[in-house]
Amino acid sequence: MERLALLGGLYSNYRALAVALDGASRRGVDGIYCLGDLGAFGPYPDRVFPMLQRAGVQTIQGNYDNSLALGLPDCQCGYTDPRDNYFARLSYDYTFRNTSEENKAWLGTLPATLRLEIGGVRLLLAHGSPRKMNEFLWESTSPDPFLNYLLDEAQADVLCVTHTGIKWHRALAGNRHVVNVGVLGRPENDGTTRVWYTLLTFSGSSVAVEFMPVFYDHLALSDDMQAERLPPEFIETIITGWWTTCLEILPHKERARGRF
Numbered sequence: 001m002e003r004l005a006l007l008g009g010l011y012s013n014y015r016a017l018a019v020a021l022d023g024a025s026r027r028g029v030d031g032i033y034c035l036g037d038l039g040a041f042g043p044y045p046d047r048v049f050p051m052l053q054r055a056g057v058q059t060i061q062g063n064y065d066n067s068l069a070l071g072l073p074d075c076q077c078g079y080t081d082p083r084d085n086y087f088a089r090l091s092y093d094y095t096f097r098n099t100s101e102e103n104k105a106w107l108g109t110l111p112a113t114l115r116l117e118i119g120g121v122r123l124l125l126a127h128g129s130p131r132k133m134n135e136f137l138w139e140s141t142s143p144d145p146f147l148n149y150l151l152d153e154a155q156a157d158v159l160c161v162t163h164t165g166i167k168w169h170r171a172l173a174g175n176r177h178v179v180n181v182g183v184l185g186r187p188e189n190d191g192t193t194r195v196w197y198t199l200l201t202f203s204g205s206s207v208a209v210e211f212m213p214v215f216y217d218h219l220a221l222s223d224d225m226q227a228e229r230l231p232p233e234f235i236e237t238i239i240t241g242w243w244t245t246c247l248e249i250l251p252h253k254e255r256a257r258g259r260f
Helices: 013-026 045-054 063-070 082-097 101-107 144-154 217-228 232-240 252-256
Strands: 001-005 029-035 115-120 121-125 158-160 168-172 176-180 195-203 206-214
Touching: 001 013, 013 195, 013 206, 013 217, 045 101, 063 082, 063 101, 082 232, 115 176, 115 195, 144 158, 144 168, 144 176, 158 195, 168 206, 217 232
Parallel strands: 001 029, 121 158, 158 176
Antiparallel strands: 001 195, 115 121, 168 176, 195 206
16 A cells, blocks of 8 residues: 655645645655645745755646746736736735745756556646646536546546645546645635645555645734735635635636635
């Protein structure tokens, strides 16, 4: 049996990252992987880098990481709504100013995807999708034939992504799986302050998927955000668990679960 911990969307939430890394370590995982977007949304982006490196976390690039490494003018987040893009720009500009040149250079060394094979099961880690780093794979708009197509094209049995900020898992025929591992950076628009990471357990050819809640000092994080003068809309999400920004990209079913 082999067990992996998969972390998505850190968004500079070093407080949640510390709790998740401790939890994964106590569960005796065989490896920890981060699916990208180390910065964005939260305070003190440079704090997550040494934590990942000390824990030996293998990390791939998200769209944020790619933009920071290349010095691009925006986060390549994939939003289309002007209000969403306004807040994305505020977040990106803050993160760019507060990420060291050394850490930007390190982000540039990260791969866009990562392939593993465990017990004959082929696993692909990507940020948005195998096709595009900032593609949104939503549960409600990803029918089984489309997911099987992605797996066929990727030559994988298990596909793990993040980017949307909302976790989900689809088990498909033939022992195939598509998993959105969730994010550590902010709550998933469900009115709770917890965040999530994912455990994958491989036993022979079978794969078990478990979503792990992370309870951390969210009020201390909101204090950090206020000290850094981050937008009050971002802070409200951390305190209430409801998204106040990046809402227009949500499909109808996912948005209907939220407050706004």
